[in-house]
Amino acid sequence: MAAFDSSSRATSRTVLPADVTTVAAGAGGAELALQASRALFSHAPAVVLVGDQDQASMANAGAAAVELGVPVLLTTAGDATAAALREELARLAPETLIPVGDAAAGWAKEHPVEGAEVKAYQAGKLPRLGAAAPLDKLLVLALDRPEAAAATATAKASRAQVLVVKDPDPRADDEVIKTIAARQSTHVLGLGSAFGPADRLRNRIDTAATGILLPGGRQVVFPNRRMIALYGHPGDAGLGSLGEQPVDKAVTRARKVAAQYSALVKEPVVPAFEIITTVASSDPGPDGDYSNESTVEHLRPWVDAAGRAGIYVLLDLQPGRTDFLTQAKRYAELLKQPHVGLALDPEWRLAPHQIHMVQIGSVSGNEINKTAAWLAELTRANKLPQKILMLHQFRTDMITGRSAIDTSADELSVVIHADGFGSAGEKMATWDNVRAGAPAQVWWGWKNFYDEDKPTFSPKQTFAVEPSPVFVSYQ
Secondary structure, eight states, X not given: OXXXXXXXXXXXXXXXXXXXXXXXXXXXXXXXXXXXXXXXXXXXXXXXXXXXXXXXXHHHHXXXXXXXXXXXXXEOSOHHHHHHHHXXXXXXXXXXXXXXSHHHHHHHHHSOOTTOEEBOOOTTOOOOOBOOOOEEEEEEEEESSGGGHHHHHHHHHTTEEEXXXXXXXXXXXXXXXXXXXXXXXXXXXXXXXXXXXXXXXXXXXXXXXXXXXXXXXXXXXXXXXXXXXXXXXXXXXXXXXXXXXXXXXXXXXXXXXXXHHHTTOSSOEEEEEEEEEEEEOSSOTTTTSSEEEOOHHHHHHHHHHXXXXXXXXXXXXXXXXXXXXXXXXXXHHHHTSTTEEEEEOGGGBOOTTOOBTTBOOXXXXXXXXXXXXXXXXXXXXXXXXXXXXXXXXXSGGGEETGGGXXXXXXXXXXXXXXXXXXXXXXXXXXXXXXHTTOOSSOEEEEEEOTTTSBSOOOHHHXXXXXXXXXXXXXX
């Protein structure tokens, strides 16, 4: 193989992907490298080759590709992959192939490419190629994994903005969110099937670009966070611990209760308010729904104070004879705030002719799904961080068709909250009963009662419950 001469001034032609958001869903390193090349290059005067399993040569190959501004492609022994590689080389029409390592050199010798000269790789003695125009409108997300190394190098060689991430969800890392918010790129390419589908990645990028974080960081609620909440209604001490003091003292108390849990886990422990927003009533009221709806103006000081203090808020609905979706829409203005989620309390969802404290209410999985779909769309349309959708339950018949509940919305984190009280044995029996047959992709919440529990679980006992709850409320 001939040594390099440095006379070449040829220029690669790098291009923006055809779609605003693209996911290169390669199944392995070789396929992913091919897809990155197809997405980012229309022509390359040279191509760097390296063996698919030649990890020792991968770093040098990647560095060479970045320095030259050309793709790096992986050679394999498979006939199908070899054919795809030859097809890509024909499309790129390189004048030079630069194999790095014995495996790539052997492949290049066995698979000559018409019009391309094979030149030996020499560190520090690469040809000088004209630089392509930077793809400064493109942000490429690449996973920090060995199989993505070649594709990542190709992305860097294209002079796009490349962000190497540990999690395929850009909302899950504060530094990634900060970087995306600062760059405001118009095109996004995700390298690897873990980023797909493309529309989901676009929504995640749009949310990350706002730079808005949840209390405790990130834009994904769980995992890597616990929440400890005061539960109740502002100004009513009889409905729970939240209403036993004014808002400023409730902030202080919530922080103190959450602090009792901080030493027990590595992740942040975030204080929370769970505000009974619509209160079940024994009287039908003017609208006949057996539910007293708080005004937005009454709740706003509590929601705003919580936001300033880094406290998460759940708006809890006890809808009586109306439905959860109808009541939730009344509070859309508050739910548009990034630190506000929604809790549904089926105990207080009455059928026609039922009365509170005479019958225990229930809700269908279908009604929950309609409410969840509305909340997910509200979150997506306003580019908000993920929201909690909490479902309270202490009897299985409180939610009918629970297995059909859709927990797949990327904008929501669904928590089933077990509300049993009494002795430790009674609480655990409720916990086990509620957990049986639960839908997939749910998190678990636990309630401690100051008066009704005998005795109230300590923070250590609470987190020792299996699975350890991510949300704990105090009533």
